[in-house]
Amino acid sequence: MREHGGNLDLAQQRFGGRAEDWIDLSTGINRLPYPVGEVSARAWSALPSHAETETLHQAARHAYRTNAPIVAIGGAQAAIQMLPQLAPPGRARILAPTYNEYAGVLSAAGWEVEEVREPDALAGADFAILVNPNNPDGRCSAPRDLLALLPRVGRLVIDESFADALPQLSLAPQADRPGLLILRSFGKFYGLAGLRLGFAISNADDIGKLAALSGPWPVSGAAIAIGSRALRDDAWAEATSARLVRDCGRLDEMARGKGWTLVGGGPLFRLYETPDALVAQEKLARGQIWSRVFAQNPTWLRLGLPGSEVEWTRLAEALAR
Numbered sequence: 570m571r572e573h574g575g576n577l578d579l580a581q582q583r584f585g586g587r588a589e590d591w592i593d594l595s596t597g598i599n600r601l602p603y604p605v606g607e608v609s610a611r612a613w614s615a616l617p618s619h620a621e622t623e624t625l626h627q628a629a630r631h632a633y634r635t636n637a638p639i640v641a642i643g644g645a646q647a648a649i650q651m652l653p654q655l656a657p658p659g660r661a662r663i664l665a666p667t668y669n670e671y672a673g674v675l676s677a678a679g680w681e682v683e684e685v686r687e688p689d690a691l692a693g694a695d696f697a698i699l700v701n702p703n704n705p706d707g708r709c710s711a712p713r714d715l716l717a718l719l720p721r722v723g724r725l726v727i728d729e730s731f732a733d734a735l736p737q738l739s740l741a742p743q744a745d746r747p748g749l750l751i752l753r754s755f756g757k758f759y760g761l762a763g764l765r766l767g768f769a770i771s772n773a774d775d776i777g778k779l780a781a782l783s784g785p786w787p788v789s790g791a792a793i794a795i796g797s798r799a800l801r802d803d804a805w806a807e808a809t810s811a812r813l814v815r816d817c818g819r820l821d822e823m824a825r826g827k828g829w830t831l832v833g834g835g836p837l838f839r840l841y842e843t844p845d846a847l848v849a850q851e852k853l854a855r856g857q858i859w860s861r862v863f864a865q866n867p868t869w870l871r872l873g874l875p876g877s878e879v880e881w882t883r884l885a886e887a888l889a890r
Contacts, residue, residue, distance in 0.1 A: 600880065614790075633739065635742045638773045643766070644766060645767040650674060656696070656724065664699035665684035688715070695724065697724070707835040727740055729741065734814075755800075813836040817874065824872075827843075829841040838872065839874075841870050843869075845868065846868055853884075
């Protein structure tokens with residue numbers, strides 16, 4: 570198992586407590602999730618129909634401001650698992666450091682994988698992969714620069730899992746261009762990661778391949794019902810985006826009070842330079858707040874944003890210790 574956030578079971582093994590006692594800030598998942606509301610009995614009991622799935626696709630096109638072909642899948646991770654099957658094994662270049670599943674999945678499928686540090690170094694790859702904004706450091710690439718890179722690679726895969734609150738970064742509106750593939754996560758911004766819902770947006774050929782690979786019922790009836798409702802709720806999305814901006818500033822101020830330096834981050838997580846991230850993680854864990862550390866960068870600590878005022882208070886108390 571590769572290193573990820575969300576490994577709350579490890580926190581419990583080391584520090585005790587029930588899962589519900591913990592505030593899990595090791596992920597970039599919104600802790601004030603979309604209000605699910607009622608879900609019909611049919612959504613749980615019947616196989617999703619083509620019409621219902623298309624309703625979800627239309628809602629996603631609305632939210633992501635695109636008319637390009639789209640397919641719903643069981644989270645962005647499901648699309649990553651299918652990437653190697655879109656083309657014969659070749660050369661993949663990944664803008665790093667970033668989400669580590671890309672390198673692992675492609676290497677296991679026989680691809681030659683190279684991690685690079687600058688977007689321009691992606692040129693010449695059969696698969697060029699970047700996360701925008703990036704996880705974990707929040708690095709952003711301008712859409713115009715990515716479009717300039719597109720003719721210089723076989724396929725440009727852009728993971729926009731954290732772009733909901735930064736729509737100006739998204740290339741989803743232009744995703745039908747040959748060679749461009751956009752991945753979107755529903756669960757992070759909407760705070761419903763357990764629903765396992767995501768989307769791939771691209772040209773008709775690639776979406777056709779991914780749809781065939783994902784099978785006839787790639788997402789559940791409940792995911793379709795909730796996703797269709799949430800993705801059309803513009804008022805909730807706008808209010809949430811504004812709140813996240815405020816909360817990022819609030820968390821940064823708390824971190825500065827500890828002498829931590831902001832390395833980067835996005836609207837759903839922050840990355841700080843600390844004297845010793847493992848020490849900081851353990852101190853927070855004594856207050857049953859879980860954070861993310863990185864083996865390759867022993868001073869980096871990543872925190873998601875608390876949700877309720879109770880969570881903010883607990884974080885402030887843990888930091889004060």
